[in-house]
Amino acid sequence: MESDFQELNRQIQAIKAKWGKRLCILGHYYQSSDILAHADVTGDSFLLSKEAAARDGCDAIVFCGVHFMAETADILANAPNRLAQREKPVEVLLPNPDAGCPMADMATLKGVEAAWNEMAEYIDVDQIAPVTYVNSSAAIKSFCGKRGGFCCTSSNADKVLRQAFSEKKRVLFLPDEHLGQNTALKFGIPESEIIFWNHSNSEMIEKTAALEQIAFLPSGTVKSYEKAAARPLGGNDPQALRGAKIILWRGFCPVHQLFLPRDIAKFRDDHPEGKVAVHPECRRDVVFAADTAGSTKRLLDLVAQSEPGSVWGIGTERRFIENVTRDYPDRKIYPLSPEKPCCPNMAKITLSRLHQTLVSLDEGNPVYRVAVDESIAAGARLALERMLECG
Ligand code: SF4
Secondary structure (H helix, E strand, O other): OHHHHHHHHHHHHHHHHHHHHHEEEEEEOOOOHHHHOOOOEEEOHHHHHHHHHHOOOOOEEEEEOOHHHHHHHHHHHOOHHHHOOOOOOOEEEOOOOOOOOHHHHOOOHHHHHHHHHHHHOOOOHHHEEEEEEOOOOHHHHHHHHHOOOEEEOOOOHHHHHHHHHHHOOEEEEEOOHHHHHHHHHHOOOOHHHEEEEOOOOHHHHHHHHHHHHOOOOOOOHHHHHHHHHHOHHHHOOHHHHHHOOEEEEOOOOOOHHHOOHHHHHHHHHHOOOOEEEEOOOOOHHHHHHOOEEOOHHHHHHHHHHOOOOOEEEEEOOHHHHHHHHHHOOOOEEEEOOOOOOOOOOHHHOOHHHHHHHHHHHHOOOOOOEOOOOHHHHHHHHHHHHHHHHOO
16 A cells, blocks of 8 residues: 555654764665665675675675575674774675575585585696685685685676686586676687586476476476586586586576577567667577676666667576666656566565564564674685685
8 A cells, every 4th residue: 555655664764863974784786666665775795794894993795686695794703803993793684594505505515515525526626716606605705715716797707707717627616607607708618618517406397397398498408417516427428528718607597598599689679779688698599699798787887888769688687678778768768578587586575574664673683684604705705805816
């Protein structure tokens, strides 16, 4: 009801006014405009965490995004050097504890450690740089950091790969096969030196089956993955592993997987004057057919810097498109897919959840806290710091 909506907004504003600089609400670009209206900072996941961590006088961060983002905010905001400057840790809250990321869940520490140990029987794992996309759990970031590896974002994956290859012979890329493959191909790595590590992670199998059912993946994909996972070395023979420059962990974003080359062909037919920009979490054939691929921030910059009247077909999450359409009404922006892919996990952050979280914080009994144990956070911070050193 309109009055309820207005009342929630009023109460949220009142708590924000009372807390002032001590509270920082972060809003990911994939959040609805109702949420972003209350955000102190809007952006993509890593930039938001970095920004929040650097704020002086901040006692609490409410992250309107998904779980791995709140973990990263906690890891950075409560780093020992930051803690030394404060009397107490920053509270990091996620307004809905069920707002996870299926792609992050496709790489578990147990699964990755098992794969690593298996690789060690055939190749020198000291010569593998594990690189994880920021869309991963703190435990996976820590796994990478503790082994001399890196974290990366969709904006700096190529810089990180360059650095990783200058230090080590191979890269294990987690958990997004598409970002890994798109970056490797851009980097000029021959196809013969790119291999996939198959596994039977339940999240990966479940999401693959769902995509197969709606014909976004060919029939038999799950069976072929399961068959490969049942074989040694993630379905690779030892020779392929020894010859591999990059090993791609099987994993994907179920939202960005919903874009297909035929969507781009249709857009070009309908809007011959338009340009197509997609996120690199999309499949390689989609990235190949697009005019450009880039991070969420890059997609935003492309629209912002284009001439009024420009026509864009954008291949990313639906609410991002709604938000840029609202912010740049003089550009013509079209969702690339008729499915209008929407991240159901991002949508779990609602106005009432945000309100409930803020009320709990204000009453001194905060709910939905995200606190990464320092034994994991320390390793994850190493991977994040190495990423930042790549520039
Ligand atoms: S859009 Fe994809 S990668 Fe981002 S949170 Fe949702 S499922 Fe995860």
